[in-house]
Amino acid sequence: MIGKTHKWLDKEVDLIKEKGLYRQLRTISPSGSSNKANVDGVEYLMASSNNYLGLAKDRRLVDTAIKTLKSYGVGSTGSRLTTGNTNLHKKLEKRIAAFKNDEAAIVFSSGYLANIGTLSSLAGKEDVILSDQLNHASIIDGCRLSHAKSIIYRHVDMEDLREKLIYSQHYKRKFIITDGVFSMDGNIAPLGEIKELAEKYGAYIIVDDAHSTGVLGKNGSGTADHLKVPVDVTVGTFSKAIGTQGGFVTGSRALINYLRNKARSFIFQTALPPSTIAATLKSIDIIESKLELQMELQQKVHLLRDELLEFGFDLRGGETPIFPIIIGNTNKTIDFSKRLEKEGIFAPAIRPPSVPKGESRIRLTIMATHTERDIQQISKAFYQVGKELEVI
Numbered sequence: 329m330i331g332k333t334h335k336w337l338d339k340e341v342d343l344i345k346e347k348g349l350y351r352q353l354r355t356i357s358p359s360g361s362s363n364k365a366n367v368d369g370v371e372y373l374m375a376s377s378n379n380y381l382g383l384a385k386d387r388r389l390v391d392t393a394i395k396t397l398k399s400y401g402v403g404s405t406g407s408r409l410t411t412g413n414t415n416l417h418k419k420l421e422k423r424i425a426a427f428k429n430d431e432a433a434i435v436f437s438s439g440y441l442a443n444i445g446t447l448s449s450l451a452g453k454e455d456v457i458l459s460d461q462l463n464h465a466s467i468i469d470g471c472r473l474s475h476a477k478s479i480i481y482r483h484v485d486m487e488d489l490r491e492k493l494i495y496s497q498h499y500k501r502k503f504i505i506t507d508g509v510f511s512m513d514g515n516i517a518p519l520g521e522i523k524e525l526a527e528k529y530g531a532y533i534i535v536d537d538a539h540s541t542g543v544l545g546k547n548g549s550g551t552a553d554h555l556k557v558p559v560d561v562t563v564g565t566f567s568k569a570i571g572t573q574g575g576f577v578t579g580s581r582a583l584i585n586y587l588r589n590k591a592r593s594f595i596f597q598t599a600l601p602p603s604t605i606a607a608t609l610k611s612i613d614i615i616e617s618k619l620e621l622q623m624e625l626q627q628k629v630h631l632l633r634d635e636l637l638e639f640g641f642d643l644r645g646g647e648t649p650i651f652p653i654i655i656g657n658t659n660k661t662i663d664f665s666k667r668l669e670k671e672g673i674f675a676p677a678i679r680p681p682s683v684p685k686g687e688s689r690i691r692l693t694i695m696a697t698h699t700e701r702d703i704q705q706i707s708k709a710f711y712q713v714g715k716e717l718e719v720i
């Protein structure tokens with residue numbers, strides 16, 4: 329059996345431990361409020377969730393999911409192309425296309441699968457993918473699976489992207505891919521400049537809207553709408569502001585038809601359960617009809633940003649609910665997170681490879697449902713721990 333006689337497994341894990349990168353699971357149990365997290369039996373104020381609009385525990389989504397479970401059952405029983413495609417899946421695809429102002433959409437079982445399915449089927453051996461240095465791991469893996477030449481450009485550095493596009497003119501097709509909002513830094517991609525370069529050098533633009541869907545743009549429709557820059561392909565997930573689960577791609581009808589026939593992570597994956605799909609539809613209804621949710625989120629973002637700046641934190645981004653508190657040293661970041669827990673705040677340490685070496689951090693995020701008191705508790709705790717550990 330692997331493990332008993334093969335000491336290399338333990339040795340590899342020891343190496344990970346030596347670097348301070350050992351990962352362990354924490355267990356979340358139900359808690360009283362959507363702003364709280366019961367972690368390993370202790371209740372904390374949540375300060376690191378992707379549930380930006382607080383919809384993951386919304387009663388209306390839960391009731392919709394329960395009702396759908398009762399009529400459709402628990403599982404979807406098969407791939408979308410065999411027995412798993414319900415009327416709800418079709419409805420969601422229409423809905424998400426309209427939400428994103430695109431012709432058509434395809435729903436995957438996760439954002440990770442949407443990225444690897446899109447990149448691996450769109451780009452091939454004769455093509456090049458130019459990818460921002462801080463793009464999400466699912467984009468990196470999608471580039472690898474595609475067999476295209478992957479070229480990393482420096483984070484949001486348009487001069488570097490220009491140079492790399494000039495050197496890439498001999499490739500058959502060129503794709504530029506970027507997170508819309510960078511998951512660990514919270515800044516927004518410069519889509520306007522990317523679009524100018526893409527037009528000049530003949531490249532397609534793919535945007536991963538995981539952290540902008542529901543957050544930026546009119547009705548939360550995402551980065552392209554926020555910056556008024558149309559793109560060729562949008563990839564996203566329902567697992568952040570939408571509050572449910574699953575991934576999607578939107579674009580032209582031809583693109584979606586192509587992905588339905590080529591994307592292996594679509595073809596060979598069991599479809600999402602209908603209850604999740606129904607809850608997702610409900611969530612989009614709420615987001616589109618209740619603009620206050622987005623406005624509340626923006627208000628909380630500004631409040632937290634002002635407090636953190638006043639306390640002397642050096643902030644990147646600032647327009648989105650993601651606040652990276654860069655500490656650098658990995659062990660110090662772990663200490664920071666543990667100290668926050670003593671103050672009643674849950675915000676785990678983010679370490680390489682999720683972020684570049686030397687840039688370990690606390691990824692502080694805010695939710696529309698956080699109260700002003702919650703925000704004060706969070707910022708005070710960060711100030712106290714920041715002073716103690718000499719981060720500010």
Ligand SMILES: Cc1ncc(COP(=O)(O)O)c(C=O)c1O
Nearest residue numbers: 438439440464466511538565567
């Ligand atoms: C930028 C980005 N893209 C894709 C994903 C993957 O989405 P999912 O969690 O639905 O697989 C994530 C989530 O972690 C993300 O942050």
